[in-house]
Amino acid sequence: MKRLRRLCVALMTAFVAGTPTWAQFGPNLLAEGDFEAGLQGWQAAVSGAQAAAAGLTVDDGQAKVGARSLKFTVPKEGGVSATSPVAPVEGGKVYLYSFWFCSEGFSKTGLFAGCNAQYSLTWLNAEGKVVGSVGVGLSYGEVPAWRFMARTVRAPAEATGMRANYAVTVNAEGIPSRLWLDRVQLRALSGAPAPGGKVWVFRAADGFYDQGAFRRVADDDTGSGFAVIGATRFQNKPSYLSGGMYTRALPAGQFQVTYRVKAAEIATETEPLLSWDINTDLIGHLAAGNILTTDFRQPGAYQDFTFDFVKPPNVRWVDFRAFWQGGVTTWIDTITVREVRLFTDADNQALMD
Numbered sequence: 001m002k003r004l005r006r007l008c009v010a011l012m013t014a015f016v017a018g019t020p021t022w023a024q025f026g027p028n029l030l031a032e033g034d035f036e037a038g039l040q041g042w043q044a045a046v047s048g049a050q051a052a053a054a055g056l057t058v059d060d061g062q063a064k065v066g067a068r069s070l071k072f073t074v075p076k077e078g079g080v081s082a083t084s085p086v087a088p089v090e091g092g093k094v095y096l097y098s099f100w101f102c103s104e105g106f107s108k109t110g111l112f113a114g115c116n117a118q119y120s121l122t123w124l125n126a127e128g129k130v131v132g133s134v135g136v137g138l139s140y141g142e143v144p145a146w147r148f149m150a151r152t153v154r155a156p157a158e159a160t161g162m163r164a165n166y167a168v169t170v171n172a173e174g175i176p177s178r179l180w181l182d183r184v185q186l187r188a189l190s191g192a193p194a195p196g197g198k199v200w201v202f203r204a205a206d207g208f209y210d211q212g213a214f215r216r217v218a219d220d221d222t223g224s225g226f227a228v229i230g231a232t233r234f235q236n237k238p239s240y241l242s243g244g245m246y247t248r249a250l251p252a253g254q255f256q257v258t259y260r261v262k263a264a265e266i267a268t269e270t271e272p273l274l275s276w277d278i279n280t281d282l283i284g285h286l287a288a289g290n291i292l293t294t295d296f297r298q299p300g301a302y303q304d305f306t307f308d309f310v311k312p313p314n315v316r317w318v319d320f321r322a323f324w325q326g327g328v329t330t331w332i333d334t335i336t337v338r339e340v341r342l343f344t345d346a347d348n349q350a351l352m353d
């Protein structure tokens with residue numbers, strides 16, 4: 001019955017597809033991310049010799065949305081971090097985490113110059129215990145204009161809440177720096193590829209792999225007759241089994257990517273076999289995770305691993321990478337991207353506003 005209802009909803013969505021609305025996005029679950037009413041429950045932590053000069057404040061003169069933003073002020077040899085209130089989530093669901101930031105100071109070359117900014121997302125269970133986390137570095141370079149960041153994440157099965165943390169640190173070599181944060185959002189993401197949607201197929205064997213580490217081999221289980229192999233008997237060296245496509249073909253939109261992968265054996269120990277990420281020119285990873293040795297159902301048989309992601313309009317190229325960790329001989333065939341929906345101008349606005 002539930003499945004039938006879901007099907008009906010899907011059909012209704014398909015019928016109204018001609019008049020785009022942002023039905024795929026739920027409301028912002030991190031309601032305290034605008035800073036219009038002050039710190040709104042964000043907790044500050046300050047460290048370093050000049051801790052008195054460091055701080056977390058609400059800036060009345062700088063904002064991406066509204067009139068205020070959160071400002072991190074960090075002198076030489078200091079650190080400031082901010083932890084958000086906990087946003088409610090449902091275990092196993094997919095979410096889009098997004099925010100705007102800009103900065104002053106940092107590095108003028110884009111290379112590390114003693115200033116570091118990063119954020120992390122921590123998943124909590126009903127008892128408040130940590131059940132997972134992901135840490136992400138921000139640009140080493142100064143970002144003078146507001147930049148939109150977005151990352152698609154899946155809540156672990158046991159998760160009931162998520163909290164974000166931002167940390168800015170400056171060491172003895174760095175220069176005093178400032179960072180502004182605004183419009184932090186966590187929104188549920190739903191939707192699946194519909195028949196007739198756009199599809200892009202990348203074959204690792206077409207050259208999209210580390211050709212110094214791996215080789216292209218004949219493989220009758222693939223459509224092209226070729227795969228790329230990471231073989232423990234040839235070269236048990238961790239590297240990119242896929243990557244290097246730097247495609248500009250994808251417009252802004254919501255997509256699913258499927259890695260088609262085969263493992264020679266099913267391991268008894270659970271370990272990451274492939275660490276995948278969707279890398280970009282500007283905003284780091286759109287999504288990332290691990291395919292584990294024990295995720296395979298059958299030795300020597302291809303299996304699809306599918307992940308959701310959103311490509312915002314400020315991203316130019318994307319690269320679908322899979323980093324082989326070694327240990328089990330692995331073949332990769334295709335990386336297939338399917339449209340869930342392509343964004344209209346109104347969609348892009350709803351995404352970033």
Ligand SMILES: [Ca+2]
Nearest residue numbers: 034065066068
């Ligand atoms: Ca604001």
